[in-house]
Amino acid sequence: MFPASFEYVRAHTTDEAFAALQQHGFDGRVLAGGQSLIPAMRYRLARPAVLVDINPIKDLEFLKEENGFLRIGATTRDAALEFAPWILQRYSLITAVSKVVADPIVRHMGTVVGSVCHNDPAGDWTATSLASRAVMVVRGKNGLREVPIDEFLVDSYTTAVEEGEMALELKIPIPDAHTQGSYQKIERKVGDYATCAAAVQISLNADGTIRQAGIAITAAGPIAMRVAAAEAMLVGQKPSLELIKAAAAEAPKIASPNADQRGSSEYKKDMTRVLVGRGITEALQRLGVNA
Amino acid sequence: MNEIPVSIKINGKQVTASVESRTLLVHFIREQAELTGTHVGCDSSSCGVCTVLLDGDKPVKSCTMFAVMAHGHEITTVESLAPGGVLHPLQQAFWDQHGLQCGYCTPGMLMTSVALLKHNPNPTEHEIREGLSGNLCRCTGYNNIVKSIQQAAGVMSQAIPAAADD
Ligand SMILES: Cc1cc2nc3c(=O)[nH]c(=O)nc-3n(C[C@H](O)[C@H](O)[C@H](O)COP(=O)(O)OP(=O)(O)OC[C@H]3O[C@@H](n4cnc5c(N)ncnc54)[C@H](O)[C@@H]3O)c2cc1C
């Protein structure tokens, strides 16, 4: 179907985009890769009055490491991460995710920042951002602010980006040599959203105990969720099979998945346990630990 | 109505027209540029038959992009593959290996494959299947499509063609 009519604003700079968003307020909406927004408009689930196209803003297309963070600009495509050799070498969680988001064609347009801003209940980048403790840089009336991911993700399709504002970049702390991740996703077929998925990132201390754990599940409730109880259980401990099992068992306690054609609620709940367990196991294996 | 001038270089030729902002790129290609090789197969951005190349090497779903977003860019469609009627090695391979039955998915398959081989001239079977996973085919069962791409990869990198069984 054709989307409803809208007014199109082509922005070449962040200033232009921000001015247009401020001017149009509630009616204005950022158009990034369009891979969520355009399908929603074609189904007439979304009918924004004004679209502010940020794709021509070259200053927002970057992928670089700076001051301890991996910085991903708002027009940087998923494919940029998938094909960067240095990401492949040092970012195991991001590498795993970037191969399973949507399909290879969609990944040439879809952006990481757009995906997190979309905050789909089954989003892969939202769960990844939680596990890696990312921060979103948002431009508002009072300038730039850095919003930790836990505060950024408010509810299904709702984030800390307020009317007239825009997100500029996602910052992910650079993993050190003792940090590894894993992404576990069950999908019916390539290009489908997750039936259920888990993002895991583990950091070890020199003595082999767990220094930090990031664990999140997606497609298991209204938004991607941090399994804080599992993280707390792991930190300070030496990895063992019992510990992994106990931590994984925390995931279904917070999951509230809807039954749909992908599976029953009970099935999906149990899959959060299975996938968190597999994710911790794989991240530890990448750290050379076989629990 | 909300008409805006859009100018896109399609297969090397500048195409300029005023269209509504909501015009999808695929409709601009089919109706304004009158190139009907690019198909539409779904309403949900999931089949890939509308795949074209953006700025030379990026496969994109032209049904999931507004024509205004391609303004000032270059688009390559399936019509560009056989200048003067000489088939591209991928087209020849689809012919030789029976990589199509009804042919509806073929333009998208070809354009995705062109991008895949540009990026990775010698893909493994697994990489081909991964690379094509955004393109659906209802007829072939994919095996002959994979064989076609293997043959073309061989021809294009001047190695021995993979078509050992014909
Ligand atoms: C066939 C198909 C399969 C898919 N499968 C998956 C999947 O398995 N997993 C998954 O996670 N996603 C999936 N997606 C979604 C895809 O990854 C989208 O690209 C992504 O979710 C949105 O990114 P975008 O850049 O295209 O954003 P857009 O569609 O342009 O925007 C999405 C929303 O975010 C807002 N927005 C975007 N950028 C900003 C910004 N800088 N500041 C403020 N607001 C902003 C927009 O206004 C809009 O509301 C799929 C999409 C398709 C078409």
Ligand code: FES
């Ligand atoms: S027509 Fe199906 S993905 Fe474009």
Ligand code: FES
């Ligand atoms: S040949 Fe018929 S859909 Fe692929």
